[in-house]
Amino acid sequence: MIDRSQALLDLAHRQLQSGHLAGAVESLRRLLSEDPDDADGHAALALTLLAQRRLHAAEHEARLAATLEPEGQLQLLALVRVDIAARRFSSAREHLETLAALHPASSERLLMAAEVEQLSGRPKAAKPLLDQALELDPEDEDAYIALADWHLDRGDLDRAEELARAGLQIAPEDSDGLVTMGRILLRRGRVDEARQHAVIVLQSDPGARDALHLMAAVKARKSRLLGWWWRWASWMGELGEGRAIVVLLVAYALYRLGVIAAGHFDHSDLANVIQLGWLMLVAYTWIGPSLFRRAVRQEIGEVQLDREF
């Protein structure tokens, strides 16, 4: 049973690494059907469901895993990942502290702690953690890439490129490293080279979300009109569904208030202009996604899959 469970876990891990999320879910489903108390299975399923953006189910699985094995490294990592996805940073810090006490020498923990600090708006606190992670394991490409991302977000492109190159020297096919390098090149205005980096990742993993995101950013850079929509959609995506609804409703309320105020003060021409502007905005945001999707699909359609895919 143990061998079979381990085999299924390994299979799920490989499927997760290669972006075959549905396959990973089915492997873990088989594992848990045979052994519903496998804590590693529940934790791995939580991480896979998170990758599928199924936060509610991921949280359920992570809690089950932690109940079965409260001090397990994978179980605690799954809890932290869920907390990060749910933007519960204080809870993530608590779990990271437990993790630090039980498993002190873990660069993965330090990278996650840095991620928590960055997402909670404390990028300065993230830097020492990233440095520590690199110190702990100087051959960890993830630490180099995370540091490159940190410098990229601060606009220090030279240092970011240096670190990304160091990471890619250790793992030349690392998809995160290639995407980060693509983002750096895009910021430098080297659009075609950035596109090439997205293509390399997509050749071996057509579902790689970050690479698709980079490809879309490249497309947005090429077309200004669609680029506006892309930036708006990216911003709304970062807000999360709940806040995005509130932003849309505030925009709608402001539009209606504008029309009411213009009408009240006998500026019917202004009211008409506001109505027309709103109508154009609605049409643009209605048509924009399909035009953008088509353009990106065309771009992705030209990607030749790797022979080993």
Added chain:
Amino acid sequence: MSPVEAAGGYRIVDEPRPGALAQVAVDPLWPLLAMMLAGVWLAWPWFVLNGLAVGSPTRRREAVWAVLGLVGAFALLLAIAWSDGQGLLPAPWDQVAVLAVVVWKLFVSYRLYVLQARSFGLYEYFGGTRRNGLAVVVVAFLVAPAILGALPDFFAAWLR
């Protein structure tokens, strides 16, 4: 064998459990459009029915939101009617007050849509069938003025 049956074994908590009503399941976009073109009298009960049809794991939350939406809209309209009776809402504040009701209804409808869209995505992924809700929306759009027109103004504004 459907993919739902094929999945078998361990069930993940957010996976839909479609029942006998699955044959009337629609994309939640249709109830959302029904809210815009006909009113909440159709849209919110439709969301609740669709949640049951899809076997949405959040169907209770969806039902709670629908009830909350109706209660909230009723309370807002009651407050507006009272303020208007007291002469507290001169133009254009009367229009602004009505806008608050519209925004509330839109908020609840989008909330319901977002909740149900996740379950619907999984329902479709597991091979669940769906119907086209266009005919219902078109008929509702045509009959809504007659239905709402037959009601007293307060109730028409509540259910619009």
